[in-house]
Amino acid sequence: MSDLLNLSLTDVVSKLKNKEVSSAELTEASIQAIETSDNGAFITETPELAMQMAKAADVRLAKDDIGLIEGVPIGVKDLFNTKDVRTTCGSSILGNFVPPYESTVTQNLRDQGGVFLGKLNMDEFAMGSANLNPTFGPVKNPWIGKDGKSLVPGGSSGGSAASVASNQVFGATGTDTGGSIRQPAAFCGITGLKPTYGRCSRFGIIAFASSLDQAGPMARTVADNALLLQAMASYDPKDSTSVDEPVPDYSSQLGYSIKGKKIGIPAEYVADGMSEEIHALWQQGRVWLESAGAEIVEISLPHTKYALPCYYIIAPAEASSNLSRYDGVRYGVRVDPAADSDDKLHDMYRASRAAGFGDEVQRRIMIGAYVLSAGFYDAYYNQARKVRTLIARDFENVFAAGVDAILTPTTPSAAFAIGEQPSDPVQMYLNDVFTVPTSMAGLPGISIPSGLSADGKPLGLQLIGKPFQEGNLMNIAQKVEEAAAFPYLGV
Amino acid sequence: MKIDVKKVANLARIAVPEERLETLGQELEAIVGFVEQLSEVNTDGVEPMTSVVAMTQRLREDIVTDGDKAEQILANAPDRVSDFFAVPKVVE
């Protein structure tokens, strides 16, 4: 049975279509894999819902009335609201929240026949790169370093990455604000795509930083990502930032030659402290693409070094405001104020939010409040918005000069062992140094598992594309995938 | 850069125990110290980014399409009285 789970999403779709396997069979296997695992990938498992959905999918499969991912077991990051299924955003403040509504992305996946196995673990409110969730437990990366220590899966979509990498589900939704799809995909040895901002609706996704948040697919292969993205993406009038562009048939855009495509190598991505093996992998990727016919060009993205500080102003500022609604009034944790409080309402807010939010979330809310506060707005927030314009302009210039995609490492290092993560928040933030610039510019970026470190941990390469050119980007990414022949777990 | 942690915590409506104030202050100051490097970027004449996609606001038709769902609105409320949310007494 576990053999079935080792198939790629694309393969399982055709097996279902050809009635070589039923959705119920697959789903049962998936349920069992999840139940017997201690990887902590799920916050809420929904086996009954999954079986229901699987049976309904089997009925449709029998009638050949099928969606793009009909009958395929998938997981949903726990910040997509799912009707009548607890949605926590990885936070104890929403520990008991059961939404009476469905996010557009998960509705699209339902409509395309996806079978939901449950809600996947994540860093609280998508803030973090390790998925060491104090409320719902840490997620374990299925890869283990040569020293035998358990590794973090990365974050914030750590549950999604770990679940896919350990073959519990064939694909999962993630969200990426500064690297939260790409970094865990790289750490766990799978493929993850952050689409162009505006490609997937944000309606029903619990917000972290609205101008950056973007949902995307996480699955084993590039082709799996193509299929899953097509099922997730849509134009949605309920999200003012959703872009009214038709969703192409991404799968049909794969498999083309990349002869003559220009691949940019940005000088500024040679970061301090980048490990020798990451640097070597990057060189390798360059050679792979060159052998596939691409033309390699040296490029400059001069404002790269400012992307991370820029992000750590804009994201916390938006988050501090987005998270104000967690006030213990309409939903979520409420902690009563002290009996002798002379301002009971506001003391209720203070107590509830102190109890309901973890340390990192509290820090970011306070940073956000600080950079927006009277007297600091221009120096921090407005300056960050201007720098963001410059960062986006860097990419525009490069693309205008004819570059088709940009190749970089996904992360400056491989996954670290649980417990060995940097305790200094700023050191932790450096994990996102290669993924954040893309987010600031709203561009699509994909992480492809491309090799293993000397101590046996997965490493990823990132390709950055032009706006709404996900198909072309994935076509190029597939050349890296083919050349890398990554040793997926269980395959 | 010295941050008035009490003030920021109050803006954020997060209770911070007295004994945590100092370390929290150091953490926040480290982050602010990190982002401060943005001040060295020359942004003269640069427009602040208003939206990352080149788009303007869409408009919705003025029709009533929603409402009449008090039960859904109140279902997750920590404290409700009939169809009202209840909060600790507000003194005006």
Place this chain on the structure above:
Amino acid sequence: MPTTILGADGVEWEIIIGMEVHAQVISNSKLFSGASTAFGSAPNHNVSLIDAAMPGMLPVLNEECVRQAVRTGLGLKAQINKYSIFDRKNYFYADLPQGYQISQLYHPIVGEGSLTIELADGSTKEIGIERLHLEQDAGKSIHDQDPDRSFIDLNRTGVALMEIVSKPDIRGPEEAAAYMSKLRTILRYLGTCDGNMQEGSMRADVNVSVRKVGEIDYRTRTETKNMNSLKFIQQAILAEAQRQITIYEDGGTVDQETRLFNPDTGLGRSMRSKEEAHDYRYFPDPDLLPLQLSDEFVSDLEANLPELPDAKQARFQRDLSLSLYDAGQLVMEREKANFFEQVVAQGVPAKPAANWVLGDYSAGLKERESEWGAGSVDAISLSGLVRLVLDDTISNRAAKDVLAEMWETGKEAELIVDEKGLRQVSDTGALEKIIDSLVSSNPDQVEKAKENPKLIGWFVGQVMKESGGKANPGLVNKLLSARLS
């Protein structure tokens, strides 16, 4: 009422006022959600998941609210900003589910404009408009239902408001009231706000400062929040100006602060405790994009703007030769002016039409708490009545009674006149007969009246009495004057 106050030492202090008026936009649905704006529904009934700020919900802008703001801007002769941005104003309160109000601080949809107020002495004054922006209303907290808890109803949450900010051009309470009235009139003409102050559809924050007459710079101002009656606005201004003058006279300084006015005591009080914590941390709402209006969007609205009160008043004076006063009274409400124009359209000359509309008809409407055009006497019926007066079929006096009857029964004037036999006697022969008998039976009075023509009134009264009130008083006068001179 004064624009200045005389201080204790004989110094004259000028009262300087700027107003921020929150006017509820007339629309079917809310500014950013599809929930209804209807007033008086069951608690939390007109609430969408967006209004309740459920996690993951997003705002989508209502086109009609944008149109209403632009219409209002055009009505205030203001700059329409084709590019505007929505900002978040962050603060925590029980009736503010998002923890922020979506408003427009840095780039409002409407810029500078102006409005002309009329004062009691017939003079007019131009008051500058600083800006107009769109924003969300908050919900309602109910404090008197439970000893330990406040109850929250989100029905009002997210309803669109226009905040209209004046320049500090207003002097004294009378001008403040005139500004508020005129603004209300314009909004009602435009159909952008119902102007119902009792229900809170229009509320004013009043910024007050004082300075010695002749001083050039403004002194510190205070803001008295959220008043919804012209009377209270005027009382609050006077009280606040007096308070500030007393402080200055005692050598003190006025603090810039937010205040509340208590109509029961006639005094204001500081809300300073709340103010200290406020740092609204405005920033552009990342869930929304810049609002860009096309030239066509604005010009279409401009082309379909109704005639506004100032233009209408000028036209009434110019084309209908009405007095400034009558024209001003008629245009105060759009429906009143429309009603008047309907009466005129029936062929009634403007002056008597204005007299009847402003006089007995208005009184009758008020008595019946009826609205223009909605009562049992419409413009056509009133025209019928006025025509009967003008062609001497009935007397003015009788017409008043007929109107009362019309209100009661809904019958046409002519029918009532016939039923009650109220037609005036304008038959000279019949009247001469009555006069003959009066003259012959009252020789003393005749002598006196010949000496003192003022006494002719007694004869008129007698003729009217004899005729059962049906005699045409004009004709009686004429005949008597001839006979008794």
